[in-house]
Amino acid sequence: xxxxxxxxxxxxxxxxxxxxxxxxxxxxxxxxxxxxxxxxxxxxxxxxxxxxxxxxxxxxxxxxxxxxxxxxxxxxxxxxxxxxxxxxxxxxxxxxxxxxxxxxxxxxxxxxxxxxxxxxxxxxxxxxxxxxxxxxxxxxxxxxxxxxxxxxxxxxxxxxxxxxxxxxxxxxxxxxxxxxxxxxxxxxxxxxxxxxxxxxxxxxxxxxxxxxxxxxxxxxxxxxxxxxxxxxxxxxxxxxxxxxxxxxxxxxxxxxxxxxxxxxxxxxxxxxxxxxxxxxxxxxxxxxxxxxxxxxxxxxxxxxxxxxxxxxxxxxxxxxxxxxxxxxxxxxxxxxxxxxxxxxxxxxxxxxxxxxxxxxxxx
Numbered sequence: 001x002x003x004x005x006x007x008x009x010x011x012x013x014x015x016x017x018x019x020x021x022x023x024x025x026x027x028x029x030x031x032x033x034x035x036x037x038x039x040x041x042x043x044x045x046x047x048x049x050x051x052x053x054x055x056x057x058x059x060x061x062x063x064x065x066x067x068x069x070x071x072x073x074x075x076x077x078x079x080x081x082x083x084x085x086x087x088x089x090x091x092x093x094x095x096x097x098x099x100x101x102x103x104x105x106x107x108x109x110x111x112x113x114x115x116x117x118x119x120x121x122x123x124x125x126x127x128x129x130x131x132x133x134x135x136x137x138x139x140x141x142x143x144x145x146x147x148x149x150x151x152x153x154x155x156x157x158x159x160x161x162x163x164x165x166x167x168x169x170x171x172x173x174x175x176x177x178x179x180x181x182x183x184x185x186x187x188x189x190x191x192x193x194x195x196x197x198x199x200x201x202x203x204x205x206x207x208x209x210x211x212x213x214x215x216x217x218x219x220x221x222x223x224x225x226x227x228x229x230x231x232x233x234x235x236x237x238x239x240x241x242x243x244x245x246x247x248x249x250x251x252x253x254x255x256x257x258x259x260x261x262x263x264x265x266x267x268x269x270x271x272x273x274x275x276x277x278x279x280x281x282x283x284x285x286x287x288x289x290x291x292x293x294x295x296x297x298x299x300x301x302x303x304x305x306x307x308x309x310x311x312x313x314x315x316x317x318x319x320x321x322x323x324x325x326x327x328x329x330x331x332x333x334x335x336x337x338x339x340x341x342x343x344x345x346x347x348x349x350x351x352x353x354x355x356x357x358x359x360x361x362x363x
Contacts, residue, residue, distance in 0.1 A: 008055035009147050009206045017220055025119025027056035030222040041225035042316045045192050046358075049153035050221035051213045054198070055206065058103075058122025059146045060115045062129065064137035071105060071113045074132060074265050076248065078258030084109050087172045087189055089256050091248055092117070092125050093266030097273055098244035101125050102236065102253070104189060106174055116148070116200075118238050128265075147206035151213060152196030152221075152229075159216045160186065160197060167197065180208040191226060193233035193360045231313045231322060234284055234355020240295055241282060241310045241324050250278045250326065280307065280326045283333075284355040285341065287321035291348040298342045299325050299350075301333060309341060317358045321348075324355070 005028040008014075014021070018034025030053065032038050044050040062071055072079040077090035084107050092100040101121035106114040117125045122143050130139040151159060160167035166175040166186050174187040182205040190196035201209050214220065227237070236242045242251050249270060257270060287293065293312030298305055312323035323341065327333060335354050340347040 006056070006144075008053050009203050010053045010055065010210050013207060013210055014053065014220075019220075019222065022223065024223055025056050027119055029053070029056055030220070032222040032224045033220050036219060036221070038222075038224040038228060039316050041219060041221035042228050044219040045153045045194055045221060045225065045229055046317060047154065049151060049155040049159055049218045050225065051210070051218045052150040052152070052221050052223075052226055053147070053210070054150050054226075055147040056119040057148050058115070058117040058119060058125070059142040059148075059200070060117065060122065060126050060129070061140045061142055062113045062115065062133075062137065063111060063140070064133075065111055066134070067111045067137050068107060068113050069110070070134060070137050071115075071129070072261070073263045074129060075103075075105065076257040076264050076266070076270075077105070078261055079105065079107060079113075081258070082107055082172075085173055085175070087174055087187060091242075091253065091256055092128065093248070093264070093270065094244065095266060095269065096244070097247040097249070097266040097269035099238065099242040099246065099248060099251075100128065100244065102238050102242055102256075106185075106187070121238065145203055147201045147203055149199045149201065149206065149209060149213065150190055150192075150196060151199065151218065152190045152192040153194050156194070156196045159213065159218055162216050163212050165199075180205060180212070184209065191235055192229040193235075193356060193358065194229075228313050228316055231311055231324065232315050232317055232356060232358045233360060234324065234357065236282070236324070237311060246282075246310070246326065247273060247278070249273045250280055251282045278329060280328050282310065283307075283325055283327045284353040284357060285309070285323040285325050285339065285350040286318070286353050286357060287341070288338070288349045288351055290321075291341070291343045291346075292321045293323040293341050293343060293348075293350070297323075299327065300340045300342065300347065301331070301337070304331075306331070306333065306339065315357055321350075322357050323350070327352070
């Protein structure tokens with residue numbers, strides 16, 4: 001392992017469970033576990049429950065008079081749509097409309113917002129917000145102040161109930177609770193499409209929470225299964241399906257933009273792109289035969305190059321290859337149309353489809 005990679009407070013737990021590690025966003029994180037593997041871990045989340053250590057995700061606090069209004073004037077989504085105690089998916093864009101990061105904003109009150117960006121982009125999101133913050137508003141990076149555990153799957157509510165944690169709050173809301181002598185936040189959020197929760201825990205308290213969840217019979221899951229689960233749902237991964245070169249309009253994330261807001265970063269560029277129509281859009285592809293697509297593979301309609309995959313994997317649920325791809329809007333292609341993906345020099349047929357590739361279970 002490179003000495004430069006950061007480790008979660010649960011690293012020793014992962015080693016003891018025989019985890020296979022991979023570098024991700026500057027962190028040394030479990031990819032899969034001994035006795036499990038991606039397929040079993042994926043199935044656990046779809047059928048029962050799994051727990052992910054996602055402590056590599058960033059954390060930042062924005063506090064001070066008008067903190068929520070300040071965040072609202074910077075990030076794309078409309079915080080006015082939600083009440084305190086709710087969470088919201090939103091985007092940090094630059095002036096060109098490119099996506100610096102996608103993140104979750106937790107609204108505590110008018111003067112307190114908690115943000116969870118992606119690992120690799122946390123410092124840049126904090127830098128941009130801090131540089132723009134008015135007097136009295138502070139932006140504090142807390143990347144290693146908190147750990148995050150994601151308990152996901154149909155049995156997740158029962159697991160939290162067994163641990164005495166709140167589990168009956170609605171989707172995209174959060175509640176605080178006492179556990180093992182400390183306090184944690186239980187968020188009804190996730191990245192799998194299943195009913196689930198993300199637990200924001202003080203860094204030093206993470207091992208006790210992890211041990212309790214594992215003792216409740218929940219399978220530990222790594223980033224390999226997290227990727228197959230999110231791809232089946234069509235959820236974007238920043239750096240692949242969203243980036244400085246892939247705007248929310250192109251990625252189909254316009255629903256996370258408060259178009260009627262008077263100001264947010266990238267507003268002029270995004271409004272113009274929306275009005276003109278994007279030159280490409282993120283679409284779903286499902287292989288009709290054998291093959292596993294990956295990112296950056298060319299997509300053809302007949303002999304014409306019409307796009308490139310951004311994410312691709314084998315779907316354990318559908319038992320076939322699936323991908324997300326940026327497809328040109330001209331010539332127009334409809335869902336159900338057949339195209340071909342160049343997989344290592346071999347053209348493989350795929351059908352355009354609208355994600356998700358599986359029926360979502362979030363409720």
